Amino acid sequence: MATAVESTVVIPPPRRVPDRFRTLTAAVASVAPLIVVVIVVILFQQAAPAVRRYGLGFLTGTDWNPVTESFGALPAIFGTVATSFLALALALPVGVAVAVTLAEQGQQGIRGVIGTGVELLAAIPSVVYGIWALYVLAPWSYAHLEVPISEHFGFIGWLSQPGVRSLFNASLVLAVMILPTLSAISRDVIRAVPRGLKENAVALGATWWETTWRVILPAARAGIFGATILALGRALGETIAVTMVIGNNHAMPPSIFAPAYTLSAVIANEFTEATGVYHPAALIELGLVLILVTLIVNVVALLLVRSTSREVSRAA
C-alpha cells in the first residue's frame, strides 16, 4: 500500500533553469583572458623566425646590427632592468613616506589635497613626462646631479662620463612615474593594518615614530613589497618617456650617466623602419621577452598583495 501511495505522488526533479544571463556575461568576460592568451601566442608566432635562428644566444648577445642581421638583446635587457631597479631605489623611500603620511588619521583636508596630487601624477600621460624630462629634468639633472657626482666620485667607473641623455635620467623620470603606484597601494596596505596593533603600541608608551617604524611598517611589509613589485612591473614596461631620454645606445653602458637602451625603447624606435624577416622578428622577440617578464612580475605582485590583504583581515 505504502509503495502505491508513494508512486502516485511523483515529485518532479527540480527543473534547472539554464542561467542564460550568466552564460552570456561569462562569455563576454572571457574576452579578457582570451586577449592575454592571443597576445602571447601571436607574438610567439611573429617572433618565431628570430627565435629559431638565434636561439638562446639572442638573450646573451651584445651586438645589435640590422645590416648584418646580428641581434643580441643583452644591452636592452640590462638597460630595462637597471633603469627599473634604480627607479625603484629612488622612489621607494619617498613612496613609503607619502603612504605613511596619507594613512595617518586626522587633518583630512591637507591629506585630501596631497592624495589628489599624487593620483593626478598617475594620470599624466607618459609622453608629457617625456617632453618634460627631455627639456627640463634631464638638463637639470645633468648640471646639478650628474656633473657634481662624477666630479667627486668619477674615479668609480660607474659614476663617470655625465651626459644629458643617460640611463640615470631615464631612471629619474621612471621614479616619478611609479611613485603614485607605490604610494597608493602602500597607503591602502598601511590603512588595513589592524587598529589594535597601533593602539597596543601607543598604550605601551611608544612614540609616533616607534609605532610607525617598529609596528605598522613591519605589519604592512609584505603588502608594501607587493606594491614595490607592481611598480617594478610598470617601470619595466614604460616606453615613451624612457625612449625620449635614454640616449638610444645599443651597447652595454660603461656608466649609469652614459646613454643606454631599454627593450621597449628599441621597439619604439626601430619597429616601423624594420625590414626583411629577421629585424622585425627580433624586435617582436624583444617585446615577447618584455611581456613575459612583466607577466611574471605582475602575477607575483598580485598574489603578494592579495595574500597580505587576506592575512591582515584575518588578523583583524
Add this chain to the structure above:
Amino acid sequence: MNRNARRRYASSGWLAVMYALTLLALIPLGLILWFTVSKGLPPALHLEFFTNSFRPVGVPGSGVADAIVGTAILVSLASLMAIPIGILGGVYLAEYGVARWASWVRLASDVLVGTPSIAIGLFAYALLVAPLHHFSGYSGAVALAVLMLPIVIRTTEGAVALIPSGLRESGLALGLPRWRVSLQLILPAAVPGVITGALLAVARASGETAPLLFTAFGNQHLVFDPNSQLQALPLTVYQYALQPYKSLQDQAWGAALVLVVIVLGINLASRWVLRRQIALAGQL
C-alpha cells in the same frame, strides 16, 4: 636630556622627514604643470592652433587639428568596443564573482592592466596591420580598446559591488529573473561608478602613445577616415618634441598642454561622479 625627551624629539624629527619627502613627491607634479602651461600656452593661444593641421616648418599657422580629430576618432572607436564589453564583464564578476572562471577573468584583467602598452601595440600590428598591409585608425582603436577593457571591467565590478545586497534581494523576492535584477535594478544604481570607470579608461586611452606608433602611425593631413593613418595628440607631442626645430618643439608643448587639460579634466570629472556614487550607495 633624558631618554624619553630624545625619543620624542626623534619622533617629531622623523615626522618632519616624512612630510618633507611627501612634499618632494609633489614637486614634479607642480613642475610638470608649470612647464606645460608656460611653454604650451603661447602656441595654444592662437585660434589657428586648433583649426589648422600640420604645416611645414617655416610656414606660419601650423596647428594640431589633425591630432585632435584623430584622437577623438581613435578614442571613440576604442570606447565603442571596450565599454560595452567591459561593463558586461564587470557585471559578470560582480554577480558571479565566486565562480572559478571569474577569478581567471579577474587575474587576466589585472595582468592586462600591467601589460606594457608597447606590447599591445605590437599585438595590434600583428593582428590588423601586417595582414592588411597598411597602418590604420582601426588598428590603433583596437590597441586602445585592449588598454581600456580591464579598467572598465574592474571599476564596473567595484561599482556594482558597492550596491547594498538588499536591493538585489528585494528584486529577486519579487520574482524578477536574474538578468532583469542585474541590468534594470543593480546596474542603474551603479551608473555613476560605471561612468567613473569609463571616464578613467577614456583618459588613459587619450594619453597613450606607444600603442599607436605602429598602428595609427600618424598623419600630417586632417583626415576623418578611420581606415587611413591617423594622427593623435600624444603622437604629435612625441614626434614634434624630438625635432630640432623650435617651432615644432613649441607645437609639441602646445599639444602637451591640450593633452594634460583633457586628461586631468576627465580625471577630476570622474572623481566628482565617484563621490556622487558613494553618496548614492549610502542612501540605498
